[in-house]
Amino acid sequence: MCGRYAYTLPNEAMTQLFGAVAANDLPEVPNFNVCPTNQIHVVYSAGDIRRLGAMRWGFVPSWYKSFNDGPLLINARSETIAEKPAFREACRLRRCIIPMSGFYEWDRSGEAKLPWYITPTQGDTFAFAGIWQDWIADGERHQTCAMVTTKANTAMGKIHHRMPVFLAQKDWGLWLGEEGHGAAPLMRPADENAMQFHRVSTDVNSNRSSGPRLIEPI
Secondary structure, three states: OOOOEEEOOOHHHHHHHHOOEEOOOOOOOOEEEEOOOOEEEEEEEEOOEEEEEEEEEOEOOOOOOOOOOOOOEOEEEOOOOOOOOOOHHHHHHOEEEEEEOEEEEEEEEOOEEEEEEEEEOOOOOEEEEEEEEEEEEOOEEEEEEEEEEEEOOHHHHOOOOEEEOEOOHHHHHHHOOOOOOOOHHHOOOOOOOOEEEEEOOHHHHOOOOOOHHHHOOO
């Protein structure tokens, strides 16, 4: 968790929202079924410039010899991120923001996996904490990332025991390292009223599904 999400905000609006300079290779929007290993939108700081770029969702540690050299690392647990060899340097030096319109989570009813779609109660975009990594293979540079998760708040806990780390706008600069040290306290569960939930079709259970019907309430 989180393993699937949607993003619908146009790239131009995204650059304005985050005050970022956009790269030329941004993923197409809207995308109602963003999946691990996709190229995704990521906000990060490079020197004195905040950038909006594309990174592979699936963090690749420096010692991997190929993308498939170990587990697919799409999430990093906040409780251990500073100690895990795969993540500790990125946690200290390469933090990012992963924007999304909403994300999917599943609970079980018997043998069935039933999806929910979770959206922000304020505004139309979540800003979730992430970390990123440059990975070099055969002389080619790849930028990869993972989402930071924490224990669920009470509302989210009715569906799943984990949730992404939600960043309020006032905390974006601190998380990105633009305002010095002290970002660790940001890795906490979101306020109970930060998110709203509705059921969606099991069509989203397939990573091949697409289109706005995936986020429509049922």
